[in-house]
Amino acid sequence: MYMDINDIIKPENLVYTKPRLMNDNPMHYCPGCSHGVVHKLIAEVIDEMGIEEETIGIAPVGCAVFAYNYIDIDWIEAAHGRAPAIATAVKRLNPKKMVFTYQGDGDLAAIGTAETIHACNRGENIVIIFINNGIYGMTGGQMAPTTLEGMKTSTCPYGRNVALNGYPLRIAELVERVDGTCYVTRQSVHTPASIRKAKKAIRHAFENAMAGKGTSMIEIVSTCNSGWKMTPVKANQWMEENMFAKYPMGDLKNV
């Protein structure tokens, strides 16, 4: 049976659209950047839980510094790496609020490692969303602590040499060992199936924080196609082939 496209495009047939809490500002992220997908998931989870009035996000330094321009909730912008410290203060002063930080690997795994580990060790009832793309994306693709062995960046053009630069830092495995965390998981957002799983993980973490169970960390292995000098599609393939070996998917801790 022939059906005109305008007969399908009706409000009652809607199955998917941009989340309500994501506003119309055009995002400054590069085409194909994983940040956008994670922003959408956070906006959807907050909307589904009906906690937009109670949620306070802590934006990092890095590409995601402008996260407050895109999701219609309350935000605080933290100094580089200090998002978990600010989240601690906000959550302790407003225990009924849902507080989460949104950090990249340059922010969380380099300058903010101490804040992160101590916030997790204290078991603050916050959610830490950690975007790991193995590079400093915003400043021009320099080597990060999470850069893979042999991976080329602008500050290690011959590939990361472990004798000189050490090994890639696996933050999720580190915070899994401390007693304050209740949920540590590693997800990705490169396929529809993985996006659905990541959304479930974010929802579970938000529920943990509201229930006062401790710190939840969601590491999202993602791409930086500009920093990696690839197309978005190629970057997703490269991530599957290289990143997943060092950063395997799945729950590390769920109590």
Add this chain to the structure above:
Amino acid sequence: MAKIKGAVVVNKERCKGCELCVVACPSKVLALQPAEVNDRGYHYAFMQNPDACIGCASCGLVCPDGCITVYKVKL
């Protein structure tokens, strides 16, 4: 037999032409505009093969910029 038909609407001014939706589509509905560009100079996505759309919303899920709206009807 129940048949499902879908339709995709792309917000072409918001689209950055990253091609992730084109790859995610299981029935090869979407493509990037070969010549035309939007105001910001990106080759935006469009429905090249609209009859094949099943309204699965894979394109919408993977779109980092939230440009895609998906509709679906059962015939």
